[in-house]
Amino acid sequence: MSLTLANAALLRTQNFINQQWRDAGQGRRLAVANPATGEVFAHVPDSGDDDAGRAADAAADAFPAWSARPARERAQLIKRWHALILANQEDLARIISTEQGKPLKEALGEVLYGASYVEWFAEEATRICGDIVAEAVPGRKLLVLKEPVGVVAAITPWNFPLAMIARKIAPALAAGCTVVAKPAEDTPLTALALVWLAQQAGLPAGVLNIVTASRESTPAVVDAWLADSRVRKITFTGSTPVGKHLARESAGTLKKLSLELGGNAPFIVFEDADLDAAVDGLMASKFRNGGQTCVCPNRVYVHESVHDDFVERLARRVGALHVGPATDEHAQIGPMINARAVDKIARHVEDAVARGARVVTGGRRVRTADGPHYYAPTVLIDATPEMELSCEETFGPVAPVFRFRDEAEVIRDANDTPFGLAAYFYSNDVRRIWRVAQALETGMVGINEGAIAAEAAPFGGVKESGYGREGSRHGLDDYLHTKYLCQGQLG
Numbered sequence: 001m002s003l004t005l006a007n008a009a010l011l012r013t014q015n016f017i018n019q020q021w022r023d024a025g026q027g028r029r030l031a032v033a034n035p036a037t038g039e040v041f042a043h044v045p046d047s048g049d050d051d052a053g054r055a056a057d058a059a060a061d062a063f064p065a066w067s068a069r070p071a072r073e074r075a076q077l078i079k080r081w082h083a084l085i086l087a088n089q090e091d092l093a094r095i096i097s098t099e100q101g102k103p104l105k106e107a108l109g110e111v112l113y114g115a116s117y118v119e120w121f122a123e124e125a126t127r128i129c130g131d132i133v134a135e136a137v138p139g140r141k142l143l144v145l146k147e148p149v150g151v152v153a154a155i156t157p158w159n160f161p162l163a164m165i166a167r168k169i170a171p172a173l174a175a176g177c178t179v180v181a182k183p184a185e186d187t188p189l190t191a192l193a194l195v196w197l198a199q200q201a202g203l204p205a206g207v208l209n210i211v212t213a214s215r216e217s218t219p220a221v222v223d224a225w226l227a228d229s230r231v232r233k234i235t236f237t238g239s240t241p242v243g244k245h246l247a248r249e250s251a252g253t254l255k256k257l258s259l260e261l262g263g264n265a266p267f268i269v270f271e272d273a274d275l276d277a278a279v280d281g282l283m284a285s286k287f288r289n290g291g292q293t294c295v296c297p298n299r300v301y302v303h304e305s306v307h308d309d310f311v312e313r314l315a316r317r318v319g320a321l322h323v324g325p326a327t328d329e330h331a332q333i334g335p336m337i338n339a340r341a342v343d344k345i346a347r348h349v350e351d352a353v354a355r356g357a358r359v360v361t362g363g364r365r366v367r368t369a370d371g372p373h374y375y376a377p378t379v380l381i382d383a384t385p386e387m388e389l390s391c392e393e394t395f396g397p398v399a400p401v402f403r404f405r406d407e408a409e410v411i412r413d414a415n416d417t418p419f420g421l422a423a424y425f426y427s428n429d430v431r432r433i434w435r436v437a438q439a440l441e442t443g444m445v446g447i448n449e450g451a452i453a454a455e456a457a458p459f460g461g462v463k464e465s466g467y468g469r470e471g472s473r474h475g476l477d478d479y480l481h482t483k484y485l486c487q488g489q490l491g
Contacts, residue, residue, distance in 0.1 A: 003041055003098045005091040012192035015045050018058035018203035025050040032189060034336045035101040036325035036370045040376050042099075044188045047211040052180070052224035052467030055209040059151040059178040060230040062206030067148045067176035071125045072311060078122035080172055080201035085115045085166075085194070092162060097326030098136040099187045100161055102289050104326050113453070114166035114194075117471060120455040125174035126478050128490045139491025145483040148176035149256050152479065153225040155246075156175045156191065156338055158184035159236050159292045165191045167455075167470045168235045168258075169198075169208065175479035180231070181210045182221055186337055188212040222246070229253045233479065236260070237294070240419070240464050242455065253306060258468030258478045260294065260460055262393055263421030266414035267297035268436070270407070271305045273426035274448075279313045281450030282399065285424060287321065287377060288451075290333045291397040292341070295422040295444070295452070298393055299383070301410050307381075307403050311360060316377055318399065319361040321377045325370045333397055335373040343446075345375045345396035348389040352400060362397070407432065415441045421461035424450060443469075 005011060012420055013019040023029075024045035026395045032042040046050070066074075087091065093107035102110070154168040163181060166469045172179050184192035196212045213221045226249040233256040234246055240262040252256055267285065286297050302310050309455035324331035334341045342365060342484035349363050362378030383390065390400070404410040414423060424446040425436055437445050443461035448451040453459060458469035468478045 003094065007091050010088060010091050010095065010193040010196060011042070011189065013042055013044050015047060015051060015055075015184040016195050016199070016208070016210045017051070017055050018209065021200070024048065025054075025430050029216070030185060030188070031214060032099055034098050035186075035373050036336050037221050037325075038371050038373075042189060043193070044060060044212040047221055048217055049220045049224040051211045051415065052221040053228070055211050056225060056231055058206035058209050059180050062204060063151060063178045066178055066204060066207050066296045069176070071128060074174060075122045075125040076177065076325050077202055078118060078125065078170060080389070081198045081203075082115055082118040082122060083142045084197040084201055085111065085118060088197065089115070092190065095190050095193055096161060096187075097461045098333075099189050100158060101326060101337060103331040103334050107326065108161050108291060110160055113168075114160075114163035116455040117163070117169045121170040121174040121476065124171070124291060124473060127173070127473070128476065128480065139489060141487045141490060143485040143487075145485065146480040147483055149479055149481050150177060150234060152154070152177045152179050152233045153222075153231050154179055154181040155222060155234070155236045155238070156181070156183050157367055158186040159289060159294075161187035161190035164237050165194060165477070170472075171476050172479050173203075173207065173234075175476055177233070177479050178206060178227060179208050181208070182213060182218065183210070183336035185212070185214050185218065194348065203342060208324050223249070224248055226255075227252070232256060233258070235468070236477070240466075243466055256481070257442070258470070259466035260468070261421075261464060261466035262419055263294045263461065263465055264299065264391070264393060264419040265297045265422045265424065265442070266440075266460055267300045268410055268414060268423075268425035269300070269306065269310055270425065270427040270429070270432065271303040273306070274428065275306060275310050275313060276311065277448060278426040281424065281426065281446070281448070282314065283317055283450070285356055285446070285450035286399050287318070287333065287397055290336060292337065292395050297399070297424060297449055299390060299414070300399050301404050301414065304403045304405055306457070307401070311381055311401055314399065315360045318377045318379050323366050323374055323376065324368060325354070333377055335371065335372075336375060336396060337373075339373060341395065342373055342375055345394055345398060348387075348392070348394045349378060349398060351388045352380055352383060355384065355387050357384075357387065357400065385416065385473045391417070407436065410438045411436065415439075418464040419434065419461070420463035422452065423466035
């Protein structure tokens with residue numbers, strides 16, 4: 001399958017450093033494949049520490065002028081970037097679908113979702129405010145300023161290749177920071193296209209830099225930034241083990257960190273819930289992007305009195321989902337990102353069945369005419385805490401259903417995980433809503449709602465799901481530090 005774009009210039013296959021498109025210093029190349037077919041359709045640089053160093057040099061050199069630029073000017077540039085994203089949304093969606101696999105309709109939704117963060121932070125750039133503190137001693141003035149932290153290194157995952165990098169770059173630029181970025185090795189083309197549009201918007205040289213790297217070369221790139229004292233912040237979305245590594249290695253230069261890490265989201269259906277609404281919410285949250293999201297429900301808890309009714313309704317909806325490549329206009333579940341992902345899903349289902357779970361629908365690999373990287377949307381019942389899928393993110397279209405008897409039991413089970421990114425529950429009891437929302441140990445809670453992400457809301461977790469927030473006014477704070485000024489002898 002070839003990738004045909006209305007704007008062919010969007011297909012970038014080089015690093016972008018200091019306003020120049022260039023190959024990796026060592027000349028190595030990384031293949032980019034369509035997960036639906038396995039076809040290699042592009043190559044990008046396989047960068048090393050020398051490329052990372054050049055990107056950091058450019059960002060550090062550009063920081064003084066960019067941070068001193070008036071906030072309104074920064075905002076106008078970011079708004080031009082936003083307009084270009086919207087003008088090229090269909091091409092961007094095609095790139096996403098081809099390298100990541102999600103259906104084109106979902107890819108278009110991702111473009112608009114990512115663009116919403118760019119617009120939001122363009123507007124927030126002009127709202128960065130400090131404080132004047134009431135004087136404690138006559139003749140003194142106490143002021144608090146907000147200043148950009150410096151050079152930011154953004155490291156992003158493959159599941160939302162546009163949205164994840166947009167919601168890191170946009171607040172960094174809005175705050176007055178400069179950026180070095182490394183997208184996931186599976187999906188570099190979307191990020192490169194996004195950076196090209198930022199270049200067309202008029203960003204000055206060195207303000208935004210991006211290098212691509214294979215899984216094997218990524219440690220050299222990231223370690224160069226971790227060791228560089230000029231890089232003052234790391235923002236990362238990905239696995240908890242990698243997040244812990246970044247936290248440890250950042251300690252040497254005490255960098256600021258934003259970490260959006262693994263999840264194990266519970267989805268609770270109480271006996272007083274609207275079951276149709278709960279099924280709708282679960283379909284939206286669980287099967288978006290084929291279940292390959294950090295906030296999708298990994299454990300579905302249903303009260304025993306409505307369990308059978310709920311499962312019947314859910315299985316009917318899940319069994320009707322259409323599996324296919326992005327080129328299929330009817331596709332609702334695309335390919336998984338690679339063979340490893342399919343193997344993990346199959347292992348989780350097989351382990352669950354071996355431990356007593358039953359497959360209601362799905363539960364098998366699917367091989368289409370395009371390729372083998374598909375798994376049938378699946379509903380399992382009789383799930384238990386001992387199963388692998390209860391303890392580890394499946395990251396695929398599998399919904400395991402657990403029975404529960406009372407509120408205290410399900411809260412205990414929902415919180416019985418080291419992770420705390422998102423949780424969902426359905427209930428029509430107002431008193432219960434407040435009890436449960438406060439009792440759940442997560443950074444985000446969906447109450448009678450399955451789609452919770454929004455540019456105006458703070459996105460992030462607690463416990464081993466990380467710290468820091470993306471989106472909202474709080475998301476800008478992660479790219480700023482606080483400076484206190486005390487002026488005396490004014491009496």
